[in-house]
Amino acid sequence: MESTEVESEILRRVRSLLRQLDGHHPACQCDRGMLRWTLHKKIDQNPSNSSMLVSILVKELERAERGDFRHYIIPLLHTLMYTLIKAPCISDELCGRVYDFCKKLLTLPKPFCTIGLDYAARLKMERAAPGTLYQRMVIAEQSLKSDPYPYQEKIFIFADPELLSEAICNALVTDTEAAQVAQSPRACMCYVITHAMEAALGEGCDSSGLKASLQAMSLSEVEHWFQQVVAAVESAGHEASADRAQHAARLEKIHQAVLSSLQAGNAPLGGLQGTPLPNPNISFHLWTEEEQLWKELVLFIRPAAQSCEPECLSQELDAFEMQDILCGCECCLQPRFSVLSTDSGIERDLPLPAEDSLPPSPEPEHSRLHRKGGMRKKPSPLESVAFLQAGCNGAGLKPPGKLQRRAAPAPGPAALLQRLHTARILLLGDDRILGRLARAYHSLRKRETRRAFLTPRLNLQFYYIPVVAEQPSTSEQPATGQEGLCEVATYLGRADPWYESNINTLCHMIPKLATMPSSPSKHLVTDLFLTDVIAYYARMGTQPVCFQVYAVKLFFNDPAQEPAEDVFLTELRSQVQDSTSPRELSLTKKKTALDGPGIDLTVTYRKVVLSDRAKELALALRSTGLLMKAIPADEAEDLLCLNVTITEIIRINNLSGRSFSAVANRLRTQNINIRSTEQRPFTVCLDKDSRRTYRNVISLEVSPCLEPSYCLQKTRTLKLSLHGAEDGGLVKYLPKSLLLPINTFAGVIQ
Known part of the structure; x- marks a missing residue:
């Protein structure tokens, strides 16, 4: 196919992508997400067309800016950047045009300026050291050992087995496992080396000879050249006066050194062949335990603790002493993790051990009293603080079994803990699993406020793909349509058209793919499509939409029963409970005949007004039920507001008798x-x-859930403040409410 025909074909695909954003595309709703995927797969089959696609996308971006088609800009920009990351070689002139366009976005409101600033910073580094974006993505996603860039990323897919069918769960397990089979650390290191050479040298890179040389090398040799390439690319990206020609000269030396090991002699240059972008590290989990999210994150972080700096660990472990401050904080109360000792703590009360069993004392004063190590009850590994400290063996750590005061920090610049790990939590399901996520997130924040282990090291990102499986409705809960179960996804789709096109379409596509008959073509489609869309969403979805988490306190008719506390994200539904005993049933019938159905309620609330002034109101009414919605029906409405609908029973007296209306x-x-x-x-x-239904409730209180760290600092301020000022110190700079961020491609576009 000639160049003009290829360009026309690519332009046609890009224009189809834009038409779907206007809602005019003739394709079926469930097939809209295939357009972007087929476009990128078309380029992957022939990487030499990457520059042509980037050039077309730049022209479409400039045309969208002139025509004020702002809803085209972010989808085109994401498509362009994803192509540029995977492209074997893009000219500096073309990268410069993209860079200039991203700088123009800084004059626009959010989220355009935010995304433009992020991509401008990346492009500036890519222009100085071509191949940086690809290299960093592969190193982080594959957890390759690299000192210049020590970051790691992982995608955790969580699905509730009670909400999704067994066929869907099995299909997703098969797809995620198949995605990890074809990639190994050796193959990924070879990809990084080859792509860096092609990006820097262009047509001067002998791709065929390079791949053959790396294939013939041992693992240690491949790792050696991998470290050389990473060091060269990272040093060029960090230099203030970075020169593209100087970077190319460095990689040319490595290129010649790698080719010199090939015994085949001088082979003709095969041109740019392109390097595949391997799938990220993905793990699939059936959410069966309440603490499973926290446990998986700890297991992800713990291996890195072995290589942490001792000074950092000493400072970080000292943060566990915050528990003394939290004693008076009611909202952050949590059971302490403790170990039981059988000794009294006094040395003379213990039998003398054998001489050879005495540990050597590092201090000259042997007569000083100190606590002996006694027999301790071993708790569960994941629930013990000792588990978190087990991998943190360093010279700067406190030795076990010895009491010490907290030492003053050593003079000189102290190394700060960095968030080297990124956990991308991807939820599959409907609003019910998001409610479960809000509950787990609140529990995690409370745990981290008491003992901060994950927070200093982990960057936590949340993603959501709606999936609805057909399930029979129960008697306790009325049947809800698919639209009713995916209110969050519907809201995100209205706020971000690119999320609607690529992610919301999976709501119907994943169940369809899971029930397809087993065939080679079926495995080909599911392995490529689902894994690629998940990877694309995790890589390019960087703009969070924050949802308010609400706290609810429930009181029961039994005085001996303690009040229950919980949180919710989407809605709270209340209905009159059916009477159980015959006496209550007869009294209820008499009451209903006189006053109508329902029960008498007293409602006290703070009205939301535009002036943001507090206005307390109270009313008494008879009602059969109420519904509190936290997700607005329109993206222009405020997310931090509850829409409460109370079904009120009105008694009407007329000539024919007494009637009631709702x-x-x-x-x-x-x-x-x-x-x-x-x-x-x-x-x-x-x-x-x-499963989260409470019975025998006679009273409830709903309010925005407070951020546990805010409660901690507020309690500390009240204890230290002489005047008892609640807004003093750091409290006024901390977020007060707990917000659950869910990443999309653009956030909320106004």
Whole structure:
């Protein structure tokens, strides 16, 4: 196919991509996500066309800017950057045009300026050291050992087996396992070497000879040249006066050295062949335990603790002493992790051990009293602080079994803990699994406030792919349509058209692919498509949309029963509870005949007004149920607001007798208290999940969930402040509410 025909074909595909953003594409809704995937796969089959696609995308971006088609800009920019990362070689002139366009976005409001600034910084480094973006992505995603760039990333897919069918879970397990089979550390290191050479040398790179030389080398030799290439690329990217020609000269020396080991002699240059971008490290988990999210993150972080700096670990482990401050913080109370000792702590009360069993004392004063190590109860490894410290063996750590005061920091610049790990948590399911995520996230934040282990080291990102499986409705919960179970995904799709095109379409596609008959073509489609879309979403979805998490406190009709505390993300539904005993049933019938169905409620709430002034209101009414929605029906509405609908029963007296009608009473609030005045119970269901249903409730309180770190600092400030000022110190600089960020491609486009 000639160059003009190829260019016309690529342009046609790009224009089809843009038409789907306007909603005019004739393709079926479930096939819209295939357009971007087929475009990138077309370029992967012939990498030499990458420059042509980048050039077309730059022209379309400039045309969108002139025509004020802003909803085209972010999808085109993501498509362009993903192509540029995988391209074997892009000219500096073309990269410069993209860089100049990204700088123009700085004059636009969010999220355009945010994405433009991020991509401009990346392009500046890529122009100085071509191949940097590809190299860093592969090193981080494959956890390759590299001192110049020690970052690691991993994608954790969590699915609730009670919400998804067994066929869907099995298909996803098969796909994620198949994606990891074809890649090894050796192959990924060869990819990095080859791509760096092609990006820097262009047509002067002998791709065929380079791959043959690396194939003939041992693993240690491949690792040696990998470290050389990484050091050269990273040093060029960090130099203030970086020169593209100087960087190419460095890699030319390495290129010749690698080729010199090939015995085949002088082979003709095969041109740019391109290097595949390997799939990221993905693990699939069935969410069966409440603490499973935290445990998986600890297992991801723990191996790195063996190579941490001792000074950093000493400072980080001292943060465990924060528990003394938290004693008076009610919202952050959590059971302490402790170990039981059988000794009294006094040396003379213990039997004298044998001489050869005494450990050598590092101090000259042997007569000083100190605690002896006693027999201790061994807790669960994942629930013990000792598990977190097990891999942190260094000279700067406190030796076990010896009491010490916290030493003053050594003079000189102290190395700070860096977040070298990024965990990308991908949720598969509907709003019910997001409610479970909000609960787990709140628990994790409380745990980290008491003992910060993950927070200093881990960058946590959340992603969401809606998947709805057909399930029969239960008697406790009314049947809800697919639209009702995916309110968060619907909101994200309206806010970000690129999320709607690439992610929301998977809601119907994943169940369809999971139930396809087993065939070679089926495995080809699922392995490539699902894994590629997940990887694309995790790599390019960097703009979070923050959802308010709400706390609810429930009181029960049994005085002996302790109040329950929980959180919800999407909705709270309450209904009148059916009476169980015959006496209560007869009283209920008499009451219903007189006052109508439902129960008498007292509602106290703080009304949301535009002036943001607090306005407390109270009302008494008779109701059969209520619904609190935290997800607005329109993306322009405020996310930090509850839309409460109370079904009020109105009594009507007329000539024919007494009748009753139901009226929807709507409120907008953030804080609301509801109490049953006649002590008749009602049920409360959180986040549409029948497993999170509370019965025999007579009163509830709902308010925005507070950030545990805010509670910690507030308690500390109150203890240290002489005047008891709540807003003093660091409290006014900390986020007050707990927000759950879910990443999309553009965030909320106004």
